[in-house]
Amino acid sequence: MADQLERGGELHRPAVAEAAAWLRERLPEEPRLILDVGSGPGVGTCVLAEAFPGAEVVAVDGADGLLERATARAERLGLGDRVRVHRAELPGGLDAFGGVDLIWTSRFVHHVGDQRAALAALGGVLRPGGLLAVGEGGLPVRFLPSHPGVGRPGLQARLDAAGDEWFGEMRAELPGAVDAVDDWPALLTAAGLAPAGSRSFLIDHPAPLGEVGRAYLHAHLTRIRGNDGDRLAPEDRAALDALLAPDGILTRPDAFYLTASTVHTALTPPAS
Known part of the structure; x- marks a missing residue:
């Protein structure tokens, strides 16, 4: 998944930069210590380092290989003096930190069984008045016209439904899983924090999509085929297979990425 995480990070990088500018407005002063929790290969980590030039930014993840990529990226971008990495079995392993000014975490908390407890653990390493930013939710990815020319119209909506079913099963099987409504302001309140606003950021890469986006979508559809294939009707599986063929999503001029x-x-x- 490392390559796929890096490709996804590149696609979302402009939105993370926009979000960082928005977060700056919510901080009373320039942050000195920022954690990127569940950092993956460090694309967002480096965006944060660029957005906050006076801060030390720490990529926190449980995978050594991803942290090595984060270090290499920071070095390539000339950010090695302000970006470091920390391996932790999240949401634990943050005891080494205290007085953190800003924590950024994107699409990580939903991988923890007890999401409220995870938010409380993150809040516990912030300084008084520190800010927690949680990237969760939004809109499903759209990448083809409503009638893509393969299968029946509405294929993406049916893929979304199958994905939602898989996601619910994944959440239920997590250790210590707690069934909770994904009301993030309410979860943050229950974790002892004070909600300070939510905002959605558009990720828009119009057709014709570049090579990174096409590779991302091919891997994304491959994963859907593996996870959700049994949930799809035979005609939708056939349509998905057509999109994964050499003349499918990798070559279509009408492919885009919008979320x-x-x-x-x-x-x-x-x-x-």
């Missing part, structure tokens, strides 16, 4: 990512913010209580 939206929502960021929820919350502050820790100020010192009494």
Whole structure:
């Protein structure tokens, strides 16, 4: 998944930069220590380092290989003096930190069984008045016209439905899984934090999509075929196979990438 995570990070990089500018407005002063929790290969980590030039930014992840990629990316971009990595079995392993000014975490918390407890653990390493930014939710990815010429119209909506079913099963099987509504401001409140606003950011790469986007979509559809194939009707499986063929999504001139990512913010209580 490392290559796929890096490709996805590149596609979402402009939106992360826009989100970082929005977060700056919510911070009373320039942050000195930022954590990117669930950083993967460090694409977002480096965006944060560029957006906050006075901060040390730490990529936190549980996979050594991904952290090596984060280090290499930072070095390539001339950010090696301000970006470092920390291996942790999340959401634990953050005891080494305290007084953090900003925590950014994107599409990580939903991989933890007890999401409220994960948010509370993240809030516990923020300084009083520190900011937690949680990227969760938004809109499903759209990448083809409504009638793509393979199968029946509405294929993407049916893929979404199968994906939602898989996601629910994945969540239910996580250790310590707690069935909770994905009301992120409410979860942040229950974790002892004060919600400070949410905003969605558009990710729009119009047709014709570039090589990185096409490779990402091919891998994305391959994963859907593996995870959700049994949930799809035979005609939809055939349509998916046609998109995965050499003359499918990798070559179609009408392929695009359009989605939206929502960021929820919350502050820790100020010192009494």
